[in-house]
Amino acid sequence: MLFTTSWDDGYKLDLRLADLLDQYDIKGTFYVCPRKQHDKDMMTNDEIALLRERHEIGAHTLRHSKLTEVSSVEAKEEIESSKQWVEQITGAPCKMFCYPYGFHNDEVIQLVRNAGFSGARTTERLQFTANDPFTMPTTLQVTPFPKRKTWSRWWHPLDPYGPLRVRKRELKKLGIKKRRYKRLA
Template identity: 30%
Template sequence: MFIVGRRKVILKGLGWLLIFLAGMLAGAYLADRPPLAVLVGRSKRLLPIYSVATQEKKVALSFDATWGAEYTPKILEILRQHNVKTTFFLTNIWLKKYPDVAKKIAAEGHEIGLHSATHPHFTSLTEEQMEQELRENHRLVEEITGYKPELFRPPFGDYNDTVIRVVQRLGYKAIQWDVDSLDWQEHLSAEDIYRRVLKGIKPGSIVLFHNNGKHTATVLGPLLEKLKVEGYQVVPVSELLLKGDYYVDHAGVQRPAR
């Protein structure tokens, strides 16, 4: 019994020694390796751009247009007063109802992006249907405003690898957002929306608003003033995006290629 017990103790000791040595070897190996985040930084999924990696205090404000235009003239007036250019993502549903407002958006120097023809869930469409939505949307935007869009925002923020692949194949960049104002929610006050945006914003952020949110125009002026005080420059989405080679990481952040 003593001998058997002694063997067990020896074997157990050897086991712990092997584990210790393996840990030492692994530590030495990993010490010469880059951090894991660097090794797996690029997303295996195809993602839209949610924000941009930058040290500059630049942000982009964007407005989706699918319903109504009651508050849009006031939004445009405030943007004009602050000498700020932004990006409007327009659907054909909206364009057909408010062509004159769309013309005014373009005439005042704002960027126009695609937001689809009929505002469907793109993940429920075939590739052919996606292409049709994009082509029809582009045609009408250009026909009404003269603008040639280069950006696309999926309706409902709904996408998968196939959606992004089709968008890129047609030569557009898919754009999401990292700060959602939730300005379409009726129960949120102007103060709620203002605080929500300020809390989330950072260099490289893309902020989502809607052209006909009930409190959007009320929030916009104070927000632009606050951003200016904090040293931020507000630019259209395309001006915020990185030029040259880049990749989109697992969080949707556009980063320069290494």
């Protein structure tokens, strides 16, 4: 069984998480990108480099782009440039990638493979198998807003229809009309 702990975006508060992990001798992967996210303070390049001495640093694109919604050329640039950025800051190989918002498809996965990563994490929740290192799921997500829905790919356990709303594109491809699952919300 593989146990990992990972943290996305590179918020300055992640440094406190790293200290807590250190107290219990737990290693984490911190996926960072230089773009400010959600009006929160981000770690500096020096803080990222120091964090790399204790934990793994993974790439998370430069602008936190939804890779399935940009051109292939832009997705490739985001993936490859973020790997180079992390390696330049840390002086170490960047082996892991995390898809922003969890958005990925076969083309994006191939771009991540071609960039030289060893694996990538998704935001697929409550999955307990990882057959492909480029679609490693998340079995538990902890957010600072436990009592309300936060983003479209994440939902609260008391919201049983969240997965249907998250999968609306896939449902549409299967011919299932929106009104059928919208009523469930």
